[in-house]
Amino acid sequence: MQRIAVPPREDWPQRAAELGFAFHTIDGQPYWTEDAAYALSEAEVDMLEDAAQALEGLCLDFVGETIERGDYDGFGLSDAAITLIEDSWNRQDKNLYGRFDLAFGADGAPKLLEYNADTPTALFEASVVQWEWLEHHFPERDQFNSIHETLVEAWKHFGLYGHRLHFACVRNHAEDEGTVDYLRDTAMQAGLDTERLYMDEIGWNGRRFVDNSNQPITTLFKLYPWEWLMAEDFASHIGPSSVRMIEPAWKMLLSNKALLPRLWARHAGHPNLLPASFAPGDIEGAMVRKPLLGREGAGVTLYDAAGRETLATPASAESRSDFVYQQAVTLPCFDGHYPMLGAWIVASRACGLGIREDDTAITRNSSRFVPHFFQ
Template sequence: MERIILEPIADWQQKCEEVGFHFSYLNDRPYWNEGACYCFSVQELDELEQVTEDLHQLCLEAIDRIIREERFQQLCISPDFAELCRRSWERDDPTLYGRFDLAYDGKNPPKLLEYNADTPTALLEASVVQWTWLEEVFPTADQFNSIHEKLLTAFQEIDWLREQTLYFTCVRDSKEDLGTVEYLRDLAIQAGLETQHIFIEDIGWSRSEEVFCDLDNQVIQSLFKLYPWEWLIREPFGQYLLTEPVRLLEPAWKLILSNKAILPILWEFFPNHPNLLPSSFNAFQLSNLSQLARRSDV
């Protein structure tokens, strides 16, 4: 693995805008950085792909065991939503994506830092924008990931998405979330799906019909959400999710994997695994308290 220092393309911001990347600046600071890139060997890429697949399988095994052993209390998941997770898992509700954050130096085994299993971003940047940059700066090189192609295939293969309009939602005041959601919606359109965008603040609930609806009172039956399950269940409308009036991407069983408490559970289930870091609930709780303390100082 080699880190290469580069001179940014002179009109990089314009080029980002041209491919729909409208949040290359966030909070008046550059979010997209062309000052360096990384070059990997084929062997390193093979290792990363294999490790990612192995970790995903470990996570699926962990879900099954957590459900069988009813370990939901460790994840702070209430009994009602634990049952929702169970039903979702037993139905094998489809998932669209997830993102492993790994520490890797090209010499030692990659280590899992976090599994963002519910609301991963950096999709548009890592697929379309990076590919556009690569064609200009390194036209003979290849891009490691195939995010764009695999997301398109996933939208094509989830059968129930063709049954009704698929709504895409995120919070109103986040350029990054909106850009990510619109990229995914564009992929869904390419996959032949009927789509509609709605901000999460505009989603309504019909008490008489017991359904979610849009601003035109059209029923929302399928919804992609860039909004964490942990937040959804705490919203005033969270209780209505228990009756499953809407099909969701990501599915309810992702409540288990997106929870940071999955890290000490993985270490318990698979101790000394070469791609896991030692983790315990005591350390996890202390880490959370430390983070909260830092945030309160800001």
Template sequence: MRRDQVPARSDWRARVEALGFDFHTLEGAYWVEDGCYRFEQHEIDLLEAVGDELHAMCLDAVADVVRGGDFEWLGLDGVAAGLIERSWRAGECALYGRMDIAWSGVGSPKLLEYNADTPTALFEASVVQWHWLEDTFAGRDQFNLLHEALIQRWRELMPEGATVHFAGCLQVVEDHVTTDYLRETCAQAGFRTKLLDMSDIGWKDGRYVDLQDDAIATIFKLYPWEWMLDEPFAIHLAKAESRWIEPAWKQVLSNKSLLPLLWERHRGHPNLLPASHDPRDIEGAVVAKPRFGREGEGVCIHDRGTDFANAGVIYQAHAPLYRSDFGYGLIGLWVVGDDAVGLGMREDVSPVTGNASRFVPHCFG
């Protein structure tokens, strides 16, 4: 694994915009055209195997939480618990997720967190970096089966002839592109789709409806479950027949209290870091993370653990990210269904990866 410089395509802006990637420049450069991360085949094989194993461990953890009713330990109230139990026991299946992994190519990859409810940077990982590879021939291949896997997953999730609604905060360009891309994969799988903003979801005659008063039978929402529960329409969630993707049980996996839960179950596992709700349980440098934070929000790195715990915060042993002259590199390991199927690299001058951290393409071979 290494970070390389590569020649930029002379017309790269026009090329990525033609794909629908209009946010290649956010607070400065977001898409990195003149660099890439190179892996060896055995490194990709290792990451794939690690992703599959960690995902299976996470599903076992959800089953344990539902069986034991340990929702308060996760900071989840009775309403959230009821939705989780119902969706898990009904066997509602998930679409996708992204594990954030710290690894330098030496030692064992370490799980930092699981973005299992509303992961973004998907379009960049699935489509944009694949076209970069085809244009540049920078490497022989890329760990990127995302597009094909998503199409196949829709066919596994949905009955023939179904209509799927897609909702998100459409005024946010990244959310709009991600939602629209997933809608396109669903359409390519052979299903009818409808797009709407979260604010356009209504309730009429005992069912959720869209702006045309069409019933919402199945809906993908790029919107966190903890925000959903604060919406006015949340009072109907327990009785509505609508099926949500991602399902409500994803609240367990997207909750950073998952990290101490996994550590308690698999203490010493090579791909896990010590984690706890009490910083005194962690030796050496520690990372404090809000239970429901996203995109690096509220994450702090301390040289050593503090002497007191803050409510709603988990503490995890610090695992250094891959570091080069260009910054810190974070591995995003994509899971579709139950399989690790792709990789996306984020990079920042800060060791905390945030919303505007750069996306860098990768290749191997």
């Protein structure tokens, strides 16, 4: 993998706006990177695709085995959450999408850093924006990116024809709104009837959830973490309402970083996994401490082999929780840029890659998106 300089297009902000990419700049700083790209080999792309597909298989098996045994140790789940998890799995509620964050290990194999299984963003730019960029700069090259067509096809198998699909997120968050609008567009391209609203517009009429027109919400795509939902006053209504959630409640077992030590305990030595534990003493060499429910790099701490803290990010309210410990991977550094490889999963199929880079070895909410190609 190489990072190469690419001449930025003078009109790229206008092009981004025409695509509907409203959050290409965040807090006055460029989020979309137009002056560089990552060049991968076909073999590297094949390894990333194979790793993501293998990890998805391990994760689905883990969910089934965990529910069958009733073994939720380490996840910090309430009884109400466990009931929703088990009910959604036993109903075979379908999952839509997720993103594995990966890095190449010292042995050359992609390693799982974490699974953004519930509310991943950076989707629109990985699917549409970097493809438009590729067609302009490198039309003769290829890109690991069939995200859009895979999303449209996936919606056709949710059994939602004849039903209205509601899409919701929080207000005043450009990236979340852009992600939801894009996913709604793919559902509409699949021929589904859709409606858009904000989370604070969802009401309860005593029997079911309703939208701001008092229409029933039977299926809801919510870009809103399950752990936040479970803390809401109306969480007790989710089960009785029979609302169908996307992502389903069983994704709580995959979006929680307790997944990392639990997977390692089952598959120690797997080429795409890193040693992980609930106890720091179990990890040899440099390691990373991660909160169970931290997001966008919040509350992450790196330690060297001697146990000295080398880098840390501020904790958010939700990241002040229990921790897991994972063996550290040395991210490659390209002139001060540290890339993280996000392998996209749609309907449990590996179908794309988005690369974000930071000035440090911890990827955060301010980390930039950089397009890629391979040949």
